[in-house]
Amino acid sequence: MSHARARQAIETKLAAWSAARPIRVAYSNQPFTPNPSETYLRAFQLPASTTCRYLGGDAYEYTGVYQISIVCPSAQAMATAEALVEELTRLFRVDTPLARNGFDGLITEPVDQGPTITESATYTVPTSFTYAGVADQPPAGA
Numbered sequence: 001m002s003h004a005r006a007r008q009a010i011e012t013k014l015a016a017w018s019a020a021r022p023i024r025v026a027y028s029n030q031p032f033t034p035n036p037s038e039t040y041l042r043a044f045q046l047p048a049s050t051t052c053r054y055l056g057g058d059a060y061e062y063t064g065v066y067q068i069s070i071v072c073p074s075a076q077a078m079a080t081a082e083a084l085v086e087e088l089t090r091l092f093r094v095d096t097p098l099a100r101n102g103f104d105g106l107i108t109e110p111v112d113q114g115p116t117i118t119e120s121a122t123y124t125v126p127t128s129f130t131y132a133g134v135a136d137q138p139p140a141g142a
Contacts, residue, residue: 002062002135003047005103010066010092010131012100014043017091023084025068034071036121039080042069046128059134062105066092067128074121081125085113092129105133 011027018025018041025041026032034040047064068088070081089111098105107129114126 002060002103002133003045003050003064005100005135006047006062006064006098006105006131006133007045007066009098009100009103009105010045011043013091013096013098014041014068017087037073039070039072039076039084041084042071042124043067044069059136061132061134062103063108063130063132065128065130067126070125070127071122072125074118074123078116078123081116081123085111085125085127088127098131098133103133103135105131108132 014025023040024032024034024038025043026034027043028045032040044067045064046067047062049063051061051063052059053061070084072081092107092111094107094110096107098107109130111127111129114128117124117126
């Protein structure tokens with residue numbers, strides 16, 4: 001399950017970055033209740049198919065997309081979200097290493113901003129980047 005290790009490597013980096021700022025992150029499958037006037041991030045992993053190009057199946061390749069959506073109160077200036085996009089772009093630069101418990105990978109495509117999604121109380125600016133990596137497989141029967 002090296003998609004899990006890729007996610008953990010990304011989320012460890014994101015958590016350290018967000019802890020140094022006044023911004024919280026809502027991770028998948030974790031309880032989170034935003035305050036009405038709070039800007040926060042919502043993080044998702046979108047794994048792609050696992051491949052194996054090695055004889056004997058010694059290592060598998062894992063790729064996917066990691067999305068970080070910036071959720072802002074509707075009255076907040078767009079400049080706040082734009083500044084966060086710039087910070088995330090610097091944090092997750094192409095070729096940033098991702099390593100976790102036998103998973104060795106990196107960011108393969110730059111942070112890309114999607115279209116703003118507006119709702120009555122908030123607007124959301126989605127950003128995403130792709131990752132790829134390789135992990136050794138445990139021996140059979142382990």
